Amino acid sequence: MIRNLILAASAFALAACAASHEPPASPATSMAPRPYVQLQHPDWSRDAVIYQINTRQFTPEGTFAAAQAELPRLKALGVDILWLMPIHPIGEVNRKGSLGSPYSVKDFRAVNPDFGTLEDFKAFVDAAHAEGFHVIIDWVANHSAWDNALATEHPDWYEQDWKGDFHPTPWTDWADIIDFNYESPGLRTYMAESMLYWVRDAGIDGFRCDVAGFVPLDFWEDVRRQLDGITPTFMLAEWEQRDLHARAFDATYGWAWKEAAHDIAMGKSDAGRMISYMQHHLGAWPHGAMRMLYTENHDQNAWEGTSAEFYGEALPTFMALQFVMDGIPLIHNGQEAGNEKRLAFFEKDLIDWQDHPNADLIRQLTDFKSRNPALWNGDWGGRIVPVVTDQPGRIVSFMRKRDGNEVLALFNLSPEKTGFTISDGPVEGQWHAPFTGETHTLTFADRIELPAWGYLVLNRTPLPEGD
Numbered sequence: 001m002i003r004n005l006i007l008a009a010s011a012f013a014l015a016a017c018a019a020s021h022e023p024p025a026s027p028a029t030s031m032a033p034r035p036y037v038q039l040q041h042p043d044w045s046r047d048a049v050i051y052q053i054n055t056r057q058f059t060p061e062g063t064f065a066a067a068q069a070e071l072p073r074l075k076a077l078g079v080d081i082l083w084l085m086p087i088h089p090i091g092e093v094n095r096k097g098s099l100g101s102p103y104s105v106k107d108f109r110a111v112n113p114d115f116g117t118l119e120d121f122k123a124f125v126d127a128a129h130a131e132g133f134h135v136i137i138d139w140v141a142n143h144s145a146w147d148n149a150l151a152t153e154h155p156d157w158y159e160q161d162w163k164g165d166f167h168p169t170p171w172t173d174w175a176d177i178i179d180f181n182y183e184s185p186g187l188r189t190y191m192a193e194s195m196l197y198w199v200r201d202a203g204i205d206g207f208r209c210d211v212a213g214f215v216p217l218d219f220w221e222d223v224r225r226q227l228d229g230i231t232p233t234f235m236l237a238e239w240e241q242r243d244l245h246a247r248a249f250d251a252t253y254g255w256a257w258k259e260a261a262h263d264i265a266m267g268k269s270d271a272g273r274m275i276s277y278m279q280h281h282l283g284a285w286p287h288g289a290m291r292m293l294y295t296e297n298h299d300q301n302a303w304e305g306t307s308a309e310f311y312g313e314a315l316p317t318f319m320a321l322q323f324v325m326d327g328i329p330l331i332h333n334g335q336e337a338g339n340e341k342r343l344a345f346f347e348k349d350l351i352d353w354q355d356h357p358n359a360d361l362i363r364q365l366t367d368f369k370s371r372n373p374a375l376w377n378g379d380w381g382g383r384i385v386p387v388v389t390d391q392p393g394r395i396v397s398f399m400r401k402r403d404g405n406e407v408l409a410l411f412n413l414s415p416e417k418t419g420f421t422i423s424d425g426p427v428e429g430q431w432h433a434p435f436t437g438e439t440h441t442l443t444f445a446d447r448i449e450l451p452a453w454g455y456l457v458l459n460r461t462p463l464p465e466g467d
Helices: 002-020 064-068 071-077 118-130 185-200 217-228 255-265 271-284 298-304 307-324 357-370
Strands: 050-053 081-084 134-139 143-145 177-179 206-209 234-237 251-253 290-293 328-332 384-386 395-402 405-412 418-420 422-424 429-432 439-442 448-450 455-459
Touching: 064 118, 071 357, 118 134, 134 234, 185 206, 185 217, 217 234, 255 271, 255 290, 255 307, 271 384, 271 395, 307 328, 307 357, 307 405, 307 455, 328 357, 405 448, 448 455
Parallel strands: 050 081, 050 328, 081 134, 134 206, 206 234, 234 251, 251 290, 290 328
Antiparallel strands: 143 177, 384 395, 395 405, 405 455, 418 448, 429 439, 429 455
C-alpha cells in the first residue's frame, strides 16, 4: 500500500514537472489593445467648433429671442456647437451682485425669466437646429442655490459641515451656493431625470458640465448611457482628466494648453512649454479624447482678463494654433469683435460689438478646419507628428495626416523674427499655403524665417475651391 502511494506521488510529481515546462497559454486575447474611449461621439461633432454664449451679455435685451436673431451671423462665422451658459432661474439668498451668478441654480427644470420663457428657449433651439447648429447648455450638478426647493424638500441630498449645516464648496468663495451629496440615490435619480428632460423635451444636444471632477465619475457614466438612449449626445466636462473620456465625456478642458499659451505670450515661458504640452498629450491622452483649446472663456474673461490683455499682438497666432493642433476649438462670445472689456459676472455688462479682424480670422480658420480631415476632432482627425527644428525655444512645428490629407504647421512663438531649419519630420517636398496661395518646396537644408509671432500653415495638396 505504501509502495503504491509512493509510486502515485512520484507519477504526480513527474506530471507536474512536465506541466511546468508547458508553454503558457497565449495572452493574445486578454492582452489585445482596446480603445480607451468606449463611447460613441456624435457624428456632427466630427469637425465642430464650439461657441460660448453668455445670454445676459450677448445682446442688449439679454434674451433667448434676441440671441436667436444672431444665429445667421454665427452661421457665417462657421461655428457649430452653441454652448449657452446656465439658463436656469438664479437664487436670491446670498446672491452676488444685483443679478447673481448663473451658476447658482434655483430650479433645474425651469428657465431664467430674465431670458424669456421655456417656449422662447425651445424656439431658440429649433431655430438653431434649422441653421445647422447643435445646442448644449451648462449643467451645474455639483451644487445649487441656497433657496432651491430641494434644500427644503430633500435636505439629505446636501452635504453638511461639522455643525450639521449646508455649506458651499470648501475653500472657495462660492458663498451663493451649497454642495450636493452624491451618496444619495435620490439626488442621482433627480439629477439624471432633469438632464434627460432637457434633451427629450427641450431638444438640446448635450451639456457642458460645471466642475465635473467634483461629481462622482460613475454618475456621469450612468447618465451618459441614458442620454445616448434618447439621442447621440455631446458632453463637455469642465475638468482636465483622461478618465472622464472613457465612458462619460466627449471633451474636457485643455487647461494646460491655455496656461502654456498665456505664459508664452506674456514672456514667462518659451515655445518649449508648448512642446512639453504636445509631448504629454501624445504620451498620456487617448487619441479619441477631444481636449478643448481656447484663448478665452467666461472664467478667464471675468476673473483673469481678456485675450487682448494676455496675448496682445500674439493673439492671432494662438487662435490659429488652437485650430490646427489636436483638439476641439472654443470661441468665446465677443472674441470675433475683439472685445477688450472684462465682462462683469453678476451684473448686466454688454459686449462691445464692433467690426474686427478677428471675425475674418475665425471664418478663415473654421473653413480651413472643416475642409482638412487631418484637423478634425478625435479619431476623425490625424495625430500630431513631431517636426524637429534647431530652434525649440521659439518654434513649435508638427504635421497632421488623415486619409491622404496632410497639414504642416510652423509657428514662431516668440516676439522676435526667427530663422530655423528642420532636421526631422515628414516635410520634404512641395507644399501649398492656402491662406496666401503660394507654393513652398521644403528640404532639410532650407532655412525658413518667420516674423515675430508669425506662422505658416501648409497643405501637401491644395484643396479644390469650395470643397
